Amino acid sequence: MEFHVVGFPGQRMSRPLHRGVSGVRISGSSHDLWDSQMKDKPEKEELDRRGSDQSYLALKFPFRLLLPDNSTTKCGITDNGFASDSFVVGTPRSRHKLAMLLLKFSLVLIVILALTGSFWWTISISTSSRGHIFHGYRRLQEQLVSDLWDIGELSLGSSKLKELEFCPQEFENYVPCFNVSKNIVLGYSDGNEYDRFCGHEPRHNCLVLPPVNYKIPLRWPTGRDVIWFANVKITAQEVMSSGSLTKRMMMLEEEQISFRSASLMFDGIEDYSHQIAEMIGLRNESNFIHAGVRTILDIGCGYGSFGAHLFSNQLLTMCIANYEALGSQVQLTLERGLPAMIGSFTSKQLPYPSLSFDMLHCARCGIDWDQKDGIYLIEVDRVLKPGGYFVWTSPLTNVQGRSRTKENQKMGNFVRGFAENLCWEMLSQQDETIVWKKTSKRNCYSLRKSSLSPSICSKSHDIESPYYRSLQSCIGGTQSRRWIPIEEGKTWPSRATLNKSELAYHGLQPEEFADDTDIWKAAVRNYWSLLSPIIFSDHPKRPGDEDPSPPYNMLRNVLDMNANFGGFNSALLEAGKSVWVMNVVPTNRPNYLPLIMDRGFVGVLHDWCESFPTYPRTYDLVHAAGLLSLEMGQQHRCTSLDLFTEIDRLLRPEGWVIIRDAAPLIESARALTARLKWDARVVEMESNSDERLLICQKPLFKRQAN
Numbered sequence: 202m203e204f205h206v207v208g209f210p211g212q213r214m215s216r217p218l219h220r221g222v223s224g225v226r227i228s229g230s231s232h233d234l235w236d237s238q239m240k241d242k243p244e245k246e247e248l249d250r251r252g253s254d255q256s257y258l259a260l261k262f263p264f265r266l267l268l269p270d271n272s273t274t275k276c277g278i279t280d281n282g283f284a285s286d287s288f289v290v291g292t293p294r295s296r297h298k299l300a301m302l303l304l305k306f307s308l309v310l311i312v313i314l315a316l317t318g319s320f321w322w323t324i325s326i327s328t329s330s331r332g333h334i335f336h337g338y339r340r341l342q343e344q345l346v347s348d349l350w351d352i353g354e355l356s357l358g359s360s361k362l363k364e365l366e367f368c369p370q371e372f373e374n375y376v377p378c379f380n381v382s383k384n385i386v387l388g389y390s391d392g393n394e395y396d397r398f399c400g401h402e403p404r405h406n407c408l409v410l411p412p413v414n415y416k417i418p419l420r421w422p423t424g425r426d427v428i429w430f431a432n433v434k435i436t437a438q439e440v441m442s443s444g445s446l447t448k449r450m451m452m453l454e455e456e457q458i459s460f461r462s463a464s465l466m467f468d469g470i471e472d473y474s475h476q477i478a479e480m481i482g483l484r485n486e487s488n489f490i491h492a493g494v495r496t497i498l499d500i501g502c503g504y505g506s507f508g509a510h511l512f513s514n515q516l517l518t519m520c521i522a523n524y525e526a527l528g529s530q531v532q533l534t535l536e537r538g539l540p541a542m543i544g545s546f547t548s549k550q551l552p553y554p555s556l557s558f559d560m561l562h563c564a565r566c567g568i569d570w571d572q573k574d575g576i577y578l579i580e581v582d583r584v585l586k587p588g589g590y591f592v593w594t595s596p597l598t599n600v601q602g603r604s605r606t607k608e609n610q611k612m613g614n615f616v617r618g619f620a621e622n623l624c625w626e627m628l629s630q631q632d633e634t635i636v637w638k639k640t641s642k643r644n645c646y647s648l649r650k651s652s653l654s655p656s657i658c659s660k661s662h663d664i665e666s667p668y669y670r671s672l673q674s675c676i677g678g679t680q681s682r683r684w685i686p687i688e689e690g691k692t693w694p695s696r697a698t699l700n701k702s703e704l705a706y707h708g709l710q711p712e713e714f715a716d717d718t719d720i721w722k723a724a725v726r727n728y729w730s731l732l733s734p735i736i737f738s739d740h741p742k743r744p745g746d747e748d749p750s751p752p753y754n755m756l757r758n759v760l761d762m763n764a765n766f767g768g769f770n771s772a773l774l775e776a777g778k779s780v781w782v783m784n785v786v787p788t789n790r791p792n793y794l795p796l797i798m799d800r801g802f803v804g805v806l807h808d809w810c811e812s813f814p815t816y817p818r819t820y821d822l823v824h825a826a827g828l829l830s831l832e833m834g835q836q837h838r839c840t841s842l843d844l845f846t847e848i849d850r851l852l853r854p855e856g857w858v859i860i861r862d863a864a865p866l867i868e869s870a871r872a873l874t875a876r877l878k879w880d881a882r883v884v885e886m887e888s889n890s891d892e893r894l895l896i897c898q899k900p901l902f903k904r905q906a907n
Contacts, residue, residue, distance in 0.1 A: 365876050374526070408849055417855055439528040492688065494559040494590070523543070539781070542814050556586045582676060696801045718768055721771065823857070841869070858896070858898075870895055
């Protein structure tokens with residue numbers, strides 16, 4: 202699969218990409234991005250020189266701009282200001298008229314003969330040749346539409362493609378759908394005040410500016426341990442607070458927050474994870490993979506230090522925490538380049554299918570597990586794979602602890618008894634930590650006493666597409682064909698490739714899965730051939746940094762807006778890219794999120810007409826293949842502008858957007874990028890002429906200090 206640059210918007214393309222594109226050539230193309238850019242500049246300047254009258258003409262008669270400037274007007278006045286000769290009756294004029302008539306007749310005859318010959322020739326050619334001719338005609342037609350679109354943009358100027366305004370400063374860390382204080386005023390309680398309520402607030406189609414003194418995050422893995430203080434909304438007092446196990450591991454160094462091992466508390470995480478491994482029966486945390494553990498859901502993760510430590514052992518930890526206006530756990534975890542999203546474990550079901558994670562971890566996560574008749578523990582059971590582990594660390598579990606009260610003892614006893622009703626086996630307890638193992642046997646639930654609760658969900662309640670629905674009081678996932686104990690399944694990384702029987706669970710054939718895998722391997726190679734030279738040309742060496750190693754970029758957090766089978770994620774990892782991918786399955790397409798989770802990746806269900814549950818400046822790369830076609834095929838509940846302003850909110854400054862879709866939709870999207878102040882290029886895909894690639898970069902616009 203090769204790409205060629207086929208054009209770029211008339212707006213804002215007189216300046217280069219933010220990271221610089223001088224001397225860069227697109228794979229398979231003979232056109233230089235910079236050369237193409239400079240070629241358009243005089244055209245735009247000439248159009249601007251003509252004035253508003255030409256713009257008006259362009260609106261009514263777009264082809265008028267294609268005519269020579271010295272063409273004759275209807276009144277017969279030539280460019281030199283003299284009138285042309287009028288026709289008068291006379292012999293010379295008559296002869297001239299006769300000659301013109303003969304000439305016209307000859308031309309008509311030639312045209313008739315040519316059309317007749319062309320007609321018979323068209324009939325005689327083969328079907329394959331006819332296809333090539335139609336293919337070429339369609340290419341010319343698409344190019345004409347593209348050119349006319351560019352001409353229309355230039356002629357319309359700012360009246361139609363007016364750039365969006367920047368949001369007020371209070372939107373700096375704004376997350377739509379979450380407003381805890383407002384929810385409390387409205388009477389929400391018992392954890393529901395942390396729930397998301399989309400659609401209740403008007404949309405703000407404006408561009409979110411970064412904070413004052415915002416700096417581009419440090420490269421991975423340095424950025425995992427050191428982040429810029431100005432990039433996140435947190436105070437020095439919150440940094441040094443001792444509110445949780447992982448929060449205490451931070452220390453402030455001038456403009457940076459450090460999570461380095463120089464902190465004496467950092468060794469506590471290593472000892473802690475080693476302790477959990479021993480409680481499971483393993484030698485150390487490096488053996489989690491061999492025990493079938495790959496994906497971990499960390500509830501109330503602090504600032505992600507538990508997941509950061511386990512990452513070196515190929516474990517993928519997803520952090521979820523409530524929305525927080527200040528000192529957000531999710532925001533800091535994402536700033537470190539670790540998986541995280543806003544999610545309330547106590548309000549609604551999380552947008553994950555049943556049997557999704559190998560382990561759930563709660564270290565002082567603040568959840569009252571004994572509330573609402575154990576419904577939160579039922580949700581833990583739903584998202585845990587058979588044979589998976591639930592790790593609970595809390596002072597409430599310590600029998601000898603000073604904080605031991607009758608109320609705490611009651612809660613601890615309830616959790617132990619309810620876990621037994623859920624067919625969990627308590628493996629071990631050490632200090633403040635207890636580890637349970639979910640049963641691997643389905644019949645365990647039916648063998649319980651009939652009086653025991655909770656009951657097993659019926660088929661109508663046990664679904665794998667729980668998009669923020671109410672918490673269920675019954676045990677889910679027991680009837681799923683995906684009920685495969687983690688100790689019996691394949692370990693990472695072989696679990697990323699599903700066999701025939703595993704694919705059959707998801708209604709797929711091996712050939713379909715293999716084709717998808719090959720397509721994304723080729724796509725990732727070509728994406729990097731496009732991005733690497735452009736990125737490398739900007740900052741090959743930042744002040745104080747060593748020369749960067751491949752792929753010469755800042756990409757770490759990746760969002761795939763239409764993940765399908767997770768092929769893009771798989772191809773990135775196989776190519777050795779040091780990234781993690783949030784695989785999003787839109788709610789209006791077939792749900793392959795269970796397949797994605799079974800492969801050892803992480804992801805969520807999401808409706809893209811709603812805001813994504815995360816903070817601004819979250820992702821380095823946003824990828825969308827076929828999403829525009831998917832959304833345009835549905836009833837319009839939101840506009841393209843709504844979708845693109847949400848992408849802009851999620852994207853970090855100097856971040857990248859790659860959109861792959863049908864050519865007409867890409868052309869429409871390309872025009873929209875000018876309003877977002879993005880730098881954009883359209884790339885032609887030779888292997889499939891019906892599709893185009895739109896590559897954009899979001900510039901860094903700094904807010905001025907007051």
